[in-house]
Amino acid sequence: MYAIVDIETTGGKYNEEGITEIAIYKFDGHKVVDQFISLVNPEKPIQPFVVNLTGINSKMLRDAPKFYEVAKRIVEITEDCILVAHNASFDSRILQMEYKRLGFEYKRKSLCTVELSKKLIPEMESYKLGKLVRALGIPMSDRHRASGDALATVKLFQLLLDKDSEKTIIQQAVKTDIRKKVATRLLDIIESVPSDTGVYYMHNADGDIIYIGKSKNIKKRVNQHFTGTNNKSKKIQKQVVAVTFERTGSELVALLKESEEIKLKKPLYNRAQRKTIFQFAMASYTDENGYIGLRIEKADGRKKHITTFTNMAQAKHVMFKLTEDFKLCQKVNELYTSKSHCFQYTIKECDGACIKLEDVASYNKRVQEAIEKYSYSNKNMLIVDKGRHHDERSAILIENGQYKGFGFYTLNYQVTNIEVLKSIITPMQDNRDVQHIIQSHLRRKNRFKIIPLQ
Known part of the structure; x- marks a missing residue:
């Protein structure tokens, strides 16, 4: 927290100095609570330059509470929290x-969004909050x-959490949260996670990540681990003391994030996911008559394939659908074995590439569209x-x-301006x-929106 x-x-x-205004947003890593x-x-008195900068003057503060009157509330809202601020050493x-003036020792662990930004977004011209x-x-x-x-620091911190691969x-937050709760049992952990799409991280008593997973329903999936x-x-049930999570909304983003972080963190119980997840691929070739054919073959990391498949059944399903959608020839695409024409030619769904009747250029144009x-x-x-x-x-x-990464945005300006993007x-x-x-x-999936970039 x-x-x-x-x-x-x-x-x-x-x-x-004296405090003239304070704002605290308690943030669980996903929303303000x-x-x-x-x-x-x-x-x-307030320094004149500060009045000009903030607009806060002594008249505005005449009836405001003194610090000792709000001190208890500040202790309560920041208890068991990591203090986050832009230039945290000052705050x-x-x-x-x-x-100290009240005779009370106030101690909280802190994180500085200036330092985090310099580490996670090193190319910025300025690290002043406004700029x-x-x-x-x-x-x-x-x-x-x-x-x-x-509030701007909340949004900046959310972005930094996203970038903190x-x-x-x-992990620092988990170590802080574990404290006396090491004995908290699995039902309490399940209650703490949402029924949303995202990636979840299982931590041991040292805060180390021992398992990473993704799900369209995190609560349901964590419950399956624990039952x-x-x-x-x-083994996971014995060692896990906390589960953190990141909502993604998108199942595709969750899959990409899970794949990246398993390779990066190499958690103890993710050995299976470290292996390559596909076995077959679609490749192209040109036959002796000049027709471009598509075929299924074993995936080979040394070759550049058109697309890849998890298993042969998936590969054949896609190949038959592609051949039908683009009116290609099953024989040329090695889906039908025959010494003469293919069956699709008989029912007039193939224009005769199998027996050299169709114009090569016309046929190959459709193959390129399919590719x-x-x-x-x-x-x-x-x-x-x-x-x-x-929103x-x-x-x-x-x-x-090449896949470069992902992000989240609320304004069209953020994706139409390439530098901001x-x-x-x-x-x-x-x-x-x-x-x-x-x-x-x-x-x-047809629900994706594709935006071409120059």
């Missing part, structure tokens, strides 16, 4: 100073007021799918036929497994 904080002060000498926003009477210092969120296409209102700045932020009777399930549909080789495009909530969408970036995309590795995942989803 995180407490995302922004504090406005009077300015003045170091360690003599509580909030506290208040002006504070600092009982001292932590100010809070510790105010509580950074503007460059990332994050909407912001009430700049230099605690609520506006804290090493999972260092989450399973096979050896792997029993174009079943492959994204050399294409530049965005695959747009559902997001984590109703959000996910975007998967393909450049020159690249800043919100979490970079991912392109490999044969993710190519297979994307191609197989594009084959069987």
Whole structure:
């Protein structure tokens, strides 16, 4: 759990400042679950430049509560939380100073979104909050007021969580959360996860990830792990103390994220998923008459295939459908063995490529159209799918036929401006497994929106 904080002060000498406004959003990594926003009477004058910057003046604060009046609420909302702020050392210092004046020691672990941004988004021109969120296409209102700045930091922190492929932020949070709850049993864990589409991470008592999975219903899938009777399930049940998760909304994004992170983290109980997930592929060849044929063959990492398949049944289903949709020849595509014409020619669904009757150029044009549909080789495009909530969408970036990564957006501006788009995309590795995942989803899902890119 995180407490995302922004504090406005009077300015003045170091360690003599007073708080004029505070905003705290309690954030569970997915949504805001509580909030506290208040002006504070600092009982001292505000520096003129601060008045100009924030718009907060002494008259506004005359009837505001003094710090000791809000101190209990701040302790409660930040208890058992990691403090997150843009320049966290400042906000932590100010809070510790105010509580010290009251004779109370205030200690919280903290994360700084300036430092995290420098690590996870290293190419930014500026890491000042206003310039950074503007460059990332994050909407912001009430700049230099605690609520506006804290809310922008929430959205920035959500983006940083998305980009944290090493999972260092989450693992630190899990170690903080485990505390006295190591003995919490599996039913409590199941209650803590949602029935949403996404990726889930099972942690041991050290916070280490021991298993990564994806599901269209995380709660249901975790429940299956905890009620399973096979050896792997029993070992997981003994070791797991916490399950964290990331909603994706999109099943395709969940599959891509799961594939990437299993390869990256190599969890103890994900050995099976580390193997290549496809066995067969579609390849092209040219026969002795000049017709381009398509065939199924064993997948070979040294060759560039049109698309790949998990098993032979799936491969044959796609090949028959493709041959029918584009009015190709079953014999040329090695789906029908005959010394004369194919059966489809008999029922007038083949124009006679099997017996050299059809014009080669005309036939090959349709084959190229089929290849174009079943492959994204050399294409530049965005695959747009559902997001984590109703007003959000996910975007998967393909450049020159290579998978670059994915991100989430709420405004069309974020995907039409290429610089902003690249800043919100979490970079991912392109490999044969993710190519297979994307191609197989594009084959069987019609709900994706494809946006061509220049």
